[in-house]
Amino acid sequence: MAKTLVQEFTKGLWDEIPPFRLVLGLCPILAVTKSLENGVGMGLATTFVLVFSNVLVSMLRSLIPSKVRIACFIVIIATFVTVVELLMQAFTYPLFLKLGIFIPLIVVNCIVLGRAEAFASKNGVMKSFADGLGIGIGFTLSLAALGTVREIIGTGTLTLPFLYNIQVMSGSYKPFTFMIEAPGAFICLGLMLCLMNLVPKK
Amino acid sequence: MRDMVKMVLVIAILSSFSGGLLAGIRIGTKDRIEIQQLEFVKGPAIRAIFEGFDNDPIADRFKLTDNGSDVSFFVGIKNGTPQAVTFESFGKGFGGDIGVMVGVNIDNDSILGVGVTTHSETPGLGSKAKTEPGFRRQFAGLSINDSVNVKSMGGQIDALSGATITSQGVCSAVSASGQMYQRLKKQIIEKVKSFKK
Numbered sequence: 001m002a003k004t005l006v007q008e009f010t011k012g013l014w015d016e017i018p019p020f021r022l023v024l025g026l027c028p029i030l031a032v033t034k035s036l037e038n039g040v041g042m043g044l045a046t047t048f049v050l051v052f053s054n055v056l057v058s059m060l061r062s063l064i065p066s067k068v069r070i071a072c073f074i075v076i077i078a079t080f081v082t083v084v085e086l087l088m089q090a091f092t093y094p095l096f097l098k099l100g101i102f103i104p105l106i107v108v109n110c111i112v113l114g115r116a117e118a119f120a121s122k123n124g125v126m127k128s129f130a131d132g133l134g135i136g137i138g139f140t141l142s143l144a145a146l147g148t149v150r151e152i153i154g155t156g157t158l159t160l161p162f163l164y165n166i167q168v169m170s171g172s173y174k175p176f177t178f179m180i181e182a183p184g185a186f187i188c189l190g191l192m193l194c195l196m197n198l199v200p201k202k
Numbered sequence: 203m204r205d206m207v208k209m210v211l212v213i214a215i216l217s218s219f220s221g222g223l224l225a226g227i228r229i230g231t232k233d234r235i236e237i238q239q240l241e242f243v244k245g246p247a248i249r250a251i252f253e254g255f256d257n258d259p260i261a262d263r264f265k266l267t268d269n270g271s272d273v274s275f276f277v278g279i280k281n282g283t284p285q286a287v288t289f290e291s292f293g294k295g296f297g298g299d300i301g302v303m304v305g306v307n308i309d310n311d312s313i314l315g316v317g318v319t320t321h322s323e324t325p326g327l328g329s330k331a332k333t334e335p336g337f338r339r340q341f342a343g344l345s346i347n348d349s350v351n352v353k354s355m356g357g358q359i360d361a362l363s364g365a366t367i368t369s370q371g372v373c374s375a376v377s378a379s380g381q382m383y384q385r386l387k388k389q390i391i392e393k394v395k396s397f398k399k
Contacts, residue, residue, distance in 0.1 A: 067205070090231040
């Protein structure tokens with residue numbers, strides 16, 4: 001069944017939203033969603049890599065020999081990750097310090113390689129672009145949602161990206177720091193998966 | 203055979219394109235990244251030392267070579283005359299190297315102030331070297347030409363409680379900066395004077 005461009009884009013926002021439906025790319029999700037700002041930063045960096053690697057892989061798909069396709073995909077992905085890393089160092093240095101090692105690790109993020117292998121190497125440039133953008137935005141929204149819940153419960157405040165802190169809970173709220181530790185991330189992710197599964201599939 | 207050649211060719215071309223692109227972006231962002239690193243890693247310490255000075259020390263900087271490595275110097279200007287210079291040196295702490303910014307008044311060779319830039323000391327104990335103003339303040343006014351040490355080693359600095367090794371590390375960094383200052387003094391003063399406006 002051929003899907004339209006819009007459908008390729010919107011599937012990444014709900015039907016195939018990466019961490020919840022595909023349950024892929026959990027390492028950065030659990031590690032960086034301590035706060036909303038980190039989550040959004042990581043999501044945007046991944047989206048950038050996804051879109052450009054998808055487009056390039058799709059453009060070169062007839063030239064790349066199938067035996068060495070994974071190596072070629074990794075070269076392409078690694079290039080864009082390094083580009084993101086350099087740009088973040090140059091323009092958003094504080095965010096780069098917070099995300100640290102997880103930026104270079106986008107290279108081995110299975111969402112990025114998965115989209116290159118499963119989608120971009122079999123579809124046209126426009127469709128791959130829509131797919132990359134949709135999955136990327138879905139990934140960013142998921143990270144933002146997780147980051148928001150964990151930050152509010154774990155610290156009582158919410159850092160709006162690039163703006164300022166707002167106090168969400170009243171002053172007497174005692175921060176539940178468990179939520180910004182690693183086990184809190186697992187539990188939060190699990191509960192959100194539960195909630196999403198409550199919505200019946202069409 | 204044809205397949206083999208094609209495989210090698212495709213990967214080689216792809217890699218060289220990627221290398222070229224990255225080199226280009228690296229050259230394009232190099233200066234900005236350097237400024238950002240100075241601003242966020244060394245900037246807070248430099249600005250704390252140069253409190254009350256009129257210029258932007260990160261913009262007014264120069265480089266000298268000491269024992270084969272480049273050292274950045276930041277100039278402090280007050281009332282139109284350059285009076286002080288600050289630079290980074292390193293000492294061995296408990297968890298690795300401690301980077302210490304040392305500000306020197308070039309008129310009388312006294313220490314204007316010190317500030318820790320990078321460290322990997324124990325949080326809550328050694329990390330106080332960076333956050334505790336009382337510890338840092340002890341260095342101000344000492345002569346840069348004397349070696350500095352903690353009191354238990356016969357020196358003049360009260361060590362942080364529970365962090366003697368960190369305190370010694372900071373002291374040795376300050377002493378090392380004094381030796382570097384003496385080695386480069388002529389060049390430093392010449393360069394600093396050239397910032398006169």
